[in-house]
Amino acid sequence: MIVRFCITLQSSNFLYLSKQPLHPAVAKFLSYIQLEKRYSDHTAVAYEQDLRQFFDYLQTQYDGVPELTAIGHLHIRSWLASLMAEKQQARTVNRKISALKSFFKYTVRQGWVKQTPMVKVAAPKISRRLPGFIDEKGMQAVEDNKSLRRGQEETPIFADDLEGDTHRLIFELLYNTGIRLSELINLQERNVDTGNLTIKVLGKGNKERIIPVSRELLQQVQDYNARKRRELEQPEGVVLLVHPKSGRKLYPKYVYNMVRGYLTEHQITTITRKSPHVLRHTFATHLTNAGADINAIKELLGHSSLAATQVYTHNTIEKLKNVFKQAHPKA
Incomplete structure (x- = not known):
């Protein structure tokens, strides 16, 4: 079942209000990283956007979101391949992988799944860019x-x-x-x-x-x-x-x-x-x-x-x- 979850992030810079329905597990995960892990507003917003994008992809490509226990590495690889086909930068893709890793670790700790599917997902290599500096x-x-x-x-x-x-x-x-x-x-x-x-x-x-x-x-x-x-x-x-x-x-x-x-x-x-x-x-x-x-x-x-x-x-x-x-x- 998909529920409507409203996440409000207040800071000195913005008020972010999500109005679209989220998977209930994602909603609980976002609440967890905000209230217990005390992640920054910026990180919480980025995680929500990445997870929403992933579950929207599942909804579109598989005629409905599978049960959490049925989501495997092939689903995730398929999504990542679609991102790379859209010319998404490797750094951006890796950030989305990080969001999925954190989410599925949380589902394992909650006992909702036995093993995270991320163990069979490899992140694309990023060419290391030396940070620019002022002389x-x-x-x-x-x-x-x-x-x-x-x-x-x-x-x-x-x-x-x-x-x-x-x-x-x-x-x-x-x-x-x-x-x-x-x-x-x-x-x-x-x-x-x-x-x-x-x-x-x-x-x-x-x-x-x-x-x-x-x-x-x-x-x-x-x-x-x-x-x-x-x-x-x-x-x-x-x-x-x-x-x-x-x-x-x-x-x-x-x-x-x-x-x-x-x-x-x-x-x-x-x-x-x-x-x-x-x-x-x-x-x-x-x-x-x-x-x-x-x-x-x-x-x-x-x-x-x-x-x-x-x-x-x-x-x-x-x-x-x-x-x-x-x-x-x-x-």
Whole structure:
């Protein structure tokens, strides 16, 4: 039987309301990852979309959704083949496989099926892409507040007003701490510990981590807090960063567009992907290039496994290769 399940996800950024019927097992699984596993709103929405797509495929291709115990690896392979035929990227397909793996593990734990069909499903290989990052010259321009645009080297990147201070602090926090965009906009004033020179961040899976910061950055935070209270009538008092006009909590699109705009306009970097996440990559890459311990970088980034952090060592190897080619007489 198909039931109507309504999943409401509230965050500072959106209200997501699903109106289409869901398989009851999927509905219970989504409730489980939200209420018990405390997955992020973004992950819950992605899982619902992927599982809905899979069961819609079964409904269409097999004249009705089979019983859970009857769903096998051939059903799943057939769906994945259809996705690949639609030119879906391997990374996207792997995300959908991950959603199915989590779902069927849940059904096994609930005793609804004896074995997950995912054991016979192989994920497509993904060509590892090295994360783009900003070089030291580009980040020094941000620190010095001087544009790299040709002929306008003395032009300030950030204006001397509340908006400019907000944007500059966003850049400084992203680069100096390596935090994610979601972690940045949810950062609270009370998370800043001026005594211990640290910032507490709430990351994925509600995991907290402590990141050391410089006195200069903390002074910038204090100056920003004073200015926003002085120039805004009622700034939101919990979060650290607020919209320079409304005083409300920032939203992801605002930060994304702002960072992309500055990186492009002032020619801070030539890489194609210009986003807040590039500053996280830059943080990790610069630490790696400077000889920082890979396990320490893992903790600072909040990665759950070392494999996710090791990609930055490849950037260092590529840099060494370039140095070798340019400097060694036998290269």
